[in-house]
Amino acid sequence: MSSNPSPSSTPRSDGCTLAGALSVASAVADGVTIVHGPSGCSHHHVSLLLTSLLDRPGARLPVLLSDDLGEREVIFGGEDALALALDEAVARSPGSIAVLPTCVSEAIGDDCAAVAERVRSVPVVVVPVGGFLGGGFYEGERAALAAYAELSARLPAPDTGEGPVIALVGEKNLEYEADCHAAEIGRLLGLLDLGVGLRFVREAPTASFGLLPRADLLVLREPGMGGIADCFPVRPRTPRIHGFPVGLSGTLAFLERCGAALGRDAAGAVEDEAGHQEAVLARFGGLAGARVSLSGAPRWAVELADALGMVVSPAGVPVPVPEPAPVGTAGVARLLARWGRSL
Amino acid sequence: MVGAVAALSAYEGLGVVVHGSSGCWFYPSSLLRVDLGCTDLSSTDAVLGAEKRVRETVEAMLPRHRAVAVVNTCVPGIAGEDLAGALGDLPVTVVDAPGFLGGAWIGHERAIAALGPVVDEEGGGVGIDGLSPLDPFARGNLFEIERILRLAGATPGARFAGGAVESVGRAAPVSVVANPAFATGPGERAGDLLGLDAVLATVGRLADRDDEIDPGPVAAECAAAEERCVHACDKFLRRHDPPRAAIFGEAAYVDAAGRLLDRYLGADCAVLGYRDAPPTAPGSVRADDLDSVEKALARAEPDLVLGSSFERRLWPDAAFVPLAPPLRGRWRLAAAPLAGVEGVLALVEGVLNACTAGRKA
Numbered sequence: 001m002s003s004n005p006s007p008s009s010t011p012r013s014d015g016c017t018l019a020g021a022l023s024v025a026s027a028v029a030d031g032v033t034i035v036h037g038p039s040g041c042s043h044h045h046v047s048l049l050l051t052s053l054l055d056r057p058g059a060r061l062p063v064l065l066s067d068d069l070g071e072r073e074v075i076f077g078g079e080d081a082l083a084l085a086l087d088e089a090v091a092r093s094p095g096s097i098a099v100l101p102t103c104v105s106e107a108i109g110d111d112c113a114a115v116a117e118r119v120r121s122v123p124v125v126v127v128p129v130g131g132f133l134g135g136g137f138y139e140g141e142r143a144a145l146a147a148y149a150e151l152s153a154r155l156p157a158p159d160t161g162e163g164p165v166i167a168l169v170g171e172k173n174l175e176y177e178a179d180c181h182a183a184e185i186g187r188l189l190g191l192l193d194l195g196v197g198l199r200f201v202r203e204a205p206t207a208s209f210g211l212l213p214r215a216d217l218l219v220l221r222e223p224g225m226g227g228i229a230d231c232f233p234v235r236p237r238t239p240r241i242h243g244f245p246v247g248l249s250g251t252l253a254f255l256e257r258c259g260a261a262l263g264r265d266a267a268g269a270v271e272d273e274a275g276h277q278e279a280v281l282a283r284f285g286g287l288a289g290a291r292v293s294l295s296g297a298p299r300w301a302v303e304l305a306d307a308l309g310m311v312v313s314p315a316g317v318p319v320p321v322p323e324p325a326p327v328g329t330a331g332v333a334r335l336l337a338r339w340g341r342s343l
Numbered sequence: 344m345v346g347a348v349a350a351l352s353a354y355e356g357l358g359v360v361v362h363g364s365s366g367c368w369f370y371p372s373s374l375l376r377v378d379l380g381c382t383d384l385s386s387t388d389a390v391l392g393a394e395k396r397v398r399e400t401v402e403a404m405l406p407r408h409r410a411v412a413v414v415n416t417c418v419p420g421i422a423g424e425d426l427a428g429a430l431g432d433l434p435v436t437v438v439d440a441p442g443f444l445g446g447a448w449i450g451h452e453r454a455i456a457a458l459g460p461v462v463d464e465e466g467g468g469v470g471i472d473g474l475s476p477l478d479p480f481a482r483g484n485l486f487e488i489e490r491i492l493r494l495a496g497a498t499p500g501a502r503f504a505g506g507a508v509e510s511v512g513r514a515a516p517v518s519v520v521a522n523p524a525f526a527t528g529p530g531e532r533a534g535d536l537l538g539l540d541a542v543l544a545t546v547g548r549l550a551d552r553d554d555e556i557d558p559g560p561v562a563a564e565c566a567a568a569e570e571r572c573v574h575a576c577d578k579f580l581r582r583h584d585p586p587r588a589a590i591f592g593e594a595a596y597v598d599a600a601g602r603l604l605d606r607y608l609g610a611d612c613a614v615l616g617y618r619d620a621p622p623t624a625p626g627s628v629r630a631d632d633l634d635s636v637e638k639a640l641a642r643a644e645p646d647l648v649l650g651s652s653f654e655r656r657l658w659p660d661a662a663f664v665p666l667a668p669p670l671r672g673r674w675r676l677a678a679a680p681l682a683g684v685e686g687v688l689a690l691v692e693g694v695l696n697a698c699t700a701g702r703k704a
Contacts, residue, residue: 131364
């Protein structure tokens with residue numbers, strides 16, 4: 001595809017808040033999402049979501065409704081159309097309904113919150129986005145997370161027993177490896193006799209969001225989520241880890257931070273994981289001495305190459321350095337297999 | 344908007360600019376994979392106006408193209424910017440096709456109308472109408488229709504949409520139609536080529552207008568194709584029951600596929616789902632959202648589905664044959680037709696292979 005030849009002074013890669021908000025809302029397991037805009041907005045996002053779901057056989061196709069704003073609504077207002085779509089959504093008895101305004105509804109000035117307030121039987125989340133009028137993909141993603149966090153304060157906390165509640169926050173729902181990353185976090189927490197208590201909001205039912213306010217530890221997908229987490233209705237000084245674990249030492253540090261946050265001695269877990277990492281590296285011992293170039297040379301990748309005795313040089317064979325970085329030791333192992341193939 | 348962008352992008356020599364946000368640009372760009380400009384509207388532009396940005400973007404496109412078309416999206420459409428005035432001194436066509444006006448077919452129609460096609464009464468040839476890059480069969484249809492026209496002794500004329508942008512001013516007085524959902528070109532229409540009967544009838548009408556056109560070779564091909572279809576389907580029916588089919592897509596394609604399945608396989612066409620038109624035929628439903636498609640599938644319980652990736656996803660255990668976009672998760676490199684003689688053969692072949700793969704007994 002050719003790159004967009006528009007004036008370079010304007011960033012073009014921000015996309016649309018609707019796409020970001022949809023990436024969150026469509027991941028709620030029992031949710032229904034209403035796109036308050038022309039049907040084309042829904043169509044093109046469903047089409048793109050479908051593409052990502054093709055890599056997950058059997059995955060749930062999210063329920064996405066459009067109130068199909070047309071020329072009439074642009075002239076006379078689209079609130080009646082939204083009310084009808086809300087009735088249709090309620091009839092499906094979902095755990096929650098997300099209303100996502102678009103640039104069209106924003107431009108004509110519909111009051112989505114007022115329309116949504118009339119629904120009493122199902123929690124309704126109105127995500128304050130307006131297509132491109134309000135930012136791009138990341139603003140939409142964060143606005144949706146903030147809106148669901150606000151909802152969580154109104155929900156009763158489900159009974160989950162006595163253990164600490166660890167919440168994964170802001171998983172990248174369009175990421176191909178998203179579930180692999182969550183599984184790796186779960187494995188690492190298992191070394192500390194802990195587990196993931198809440199995935200906020202990936203493939204989790206709405207009722208489980210009631211756990212967020214009583215979370216004992218927030219594990220953010222990436223540091224950029226910090227600003228949104230500041231607004232979460234959690235207890236004061238709830239500890240956070242500002243990113244999923246990356247690289248060999250980063251994974252061990254993750255265990256130490258989890259232990260420190262929850263008052264657990266992580267020494268045994270760290271020792272076990274270090275042993276596991278040695279075993280993984282031993283499987284790829286044949287890479288020792290190989291000359292590789294690492295695009296951007298991030299610290300975790302250089303550390304990995306050093307640990308295997310590889311030679312990092314601009315003249316070396318280019319090997320994949322993915323962004324976002326692979327998560328945990330499992331991510332490292334999969335990356336090493338790709339490095340081996342490149343060499 | 345996407346329909347308009349697709350129609351315009353089919354013309355060689357015409358650059359296309361989406362006057363909207365990068366989010367609006369992304370979808371047509373990812374579908375069409377062409378040199379597609381964008382004004383990358385921001386909130387500020389929406390408030391203060393974006394004529395200057397449009398002009399800059401058009402001027403950046405012009406060195407690579409002989410003309411440029413600017414397609415309006417929703418917010419500039421609501422704001423009512425005077426784009427024609429702002430760009431009046433440049434070779435630019437402004438197409439007002441914001442998404443809220445309706446589906447891709449409306450955008451296609453608006454784009455062709457904005458280009459101002461002119462019929463060349465003195466020009467020869469037979470035009471080819473109903474071509475859109477959004478149609479997964481467009482390229483195959485074009486090749487097949489050109490072949491059939493030449494077989495009958497006719498010269499293929501201007502396309503709608505496609506060809507050199509200057510051809511818009513030399514439209515043929517009469518055209519044949521590849522996909523009626525996108526048939527918006529000027530002049531008279533001799534008919535479509537969906538099914539062997541339609542091929543014979545349409546070529547017959549062309550022959551009635553022009554003594555140089557001989558329908559004989561086309562009729563001979565149709566007869567041979569008919570025999571091959573009957574033979575293959577009869578063999579299938581010796582071991583299998585007729586399929587129970589659900590067919591989704593643009594109405595003309597759906598109806599044509601339904602007629603083929605009935606004629607050669609005696610299929611029970613339980614659902615005819617129209618994307619672009621209200622239901623008319625027996626068994627037809629409006630199928631322009633996932634909910635209506637899902638309900639229709641659950642009601643019909645088909646063992647054969649013709650449609651898009653949506654239907655395939657919603658009813659994954661049935662044999663599947665592509666008929667409508669989007670078609671994700673499968674390679675489509677060859678120019679597969681749905682129109683013409685080869686279109687009939689390709690569809691029957693696809694159905695038989697899909698049904699046989701699902702029923703080895």
